[in-house]
Amino acid sequence: MSDNPVSNDTATTTTGPRSVGLRWIMPVVVVTVFTSLLGLMYLAYVAKPDQNLHNYPIAVVNNDVGDSFGPPGQQSTVNYGTQVLDAITTNTSDEKFDLQVVGINEAQQLMQNGEVYGALIIPGDFTKQIGILGTGSVVPGDVQRPAITMETNPRLGPFSTSISTRFANETVSAVNTALGAQLTDRVQQQLGTGTQLSAATRLTLAEPVRAIVEPYHGVPEGSGQGLTAFFYALTILLGGMTGAMTVHAIIDSMLGFAPTEYGPYFSHAPASKISRLRTLVIKWATMVATAALSSGALIGIGSALGVHIDQPFELFLFSTFAMTAVGVTSLTIMAAVGSIGVLVNLILFVILGMPSAGGTIPVEATPRFFGWLADFEPLRQVYLAVRSLMYFDGSAAAGLAQGFWMTAVGLAIGTVSGVLITWYYDKKGLTRSSRTNAATAIPA
Known part of the structure; x- marks a missing residue:
């Protein structure tokens, strides 16, 4: 009217x-x-949501305390978690993702406030688990690959969970490419040049890390x-x-x-x-x-x-x-x-x-x-x-x-x-x- x-x-x-x-x-x-x-x-x-991605906030937490390797008296301290963190921050597009490197408590607070869509967490025994995998891969028995966890924030919408999950999978794939060759060389050096790694061992060492994706707080019913x-x-x-x-x-x-x-x-x-x-x-x-x-x-x-x-x-x-x-x-x-x-x-x-x-x-x-x-x-x-x-x-x-x-x-x-x-x-x-x-x- x-x-x-x-x-x-x-x-x-x-x-x-x-x-x-x-x-x-x-x-x-x-x-x-x-x-x-x-x-x-x-x-x-x-x-085109993938092409339009910009400043997508994700928290990254490195809890790894490192570990010592080598024979007694010649041990050296290694922290694979720090290497992984450096690789993530260096190779991730600053334009597409806003990576916030924080401690675990701050990451949880950011998740509770809905300020980040996910938190990528490197566990405290990450380096130790990598070392166990290297030793266990050539020794009979079960061995478990270490994991990097992506905690998603599904209360911010289902599509955000999809993006965070894909980021975790791509990150772990890049980590495996970098650590796989390094771990294979380390195990080969420990065994000596006279011992060749089996095909199964090489496959295990080529992809030493797995991704775990789980919700920080699941969405309630209704x-x-x-x-x-x-x-x-x-x-x-x-x-x-x-x-x-x-x-x-x-x-x-x-x-x-x-x-x-x-x-x-x-x-x-x-x-x-x-x-x-x-x-x-x-x-x-x-x-x-x-x-x-x-x-x-x-x-x-x-x-x-x-x-x-x-x-x-x-x-x-x-x-x-x-x-x-x-x-x-x-x-x-x-x-x-x-x-x-x-x-x-x-x-x-x-x-x-x-x-x-x-x-x-x-x-x-x-x-x-x-x-x-x-x-x-x-x-x-x-x-x-x-x-x-x-x-x-x-x-x-x-x-x-x-x-x-x-x-x-x-x-x-x-x-x-x-x-x-x-x-x-x-x-x-x-x-x-x-x-x-x-x-x-x-x-x-």
């Missing part, structure tokens, strides 16, 4: 064949551009493999946006600024003598009540379906807050620009929001443009807070703090700009009463 309704009865218009043709072409052009933008954003978002937080956040945002459009249309109809249709029939009440600012405030108040009831319904539905939620009451409060913020901003946009505000809202909240949310594919695996959008796009902020409340026990560091404060900023911008814009329209006499329709009509 437009905030500047057209009055065909009082406006003087001149329409020729050319202007009529343009009017019919306009909706075709608008829909085509809108659909093209939708396709561009979504296909760019999902098409979490959709880490996807319920994204779809819950999306529901909040769509509820706020579509709710605002519905409130806008119904209240405009009740106040006589737009017709109400019932199938083939319609009614159009006389336009009320009410200011734009007061009309917007009424819509805002309606949206607040709608947000509270809708958020309560979402919590009830989630409980009935067995959806895992760490902090249900806090999630209800934040859902109400976020849905209100989205609804207030959407109503402000429609009050400012009229019916075209529907398209503006769709672009702002949906087309730009979904690819930059990071709920299905990590932001670090999308084109860098989406990473820039993720700094302020509403869906991203709502998702971070919802994810924290559903999976990370409401931890502020896990996204709740950023989500709350960014949503608060959005609500403040929507409220202040709504008041200023509608107040300015009222002050200029651009009211919505029938008495001024002729002066503010748009020529056909």
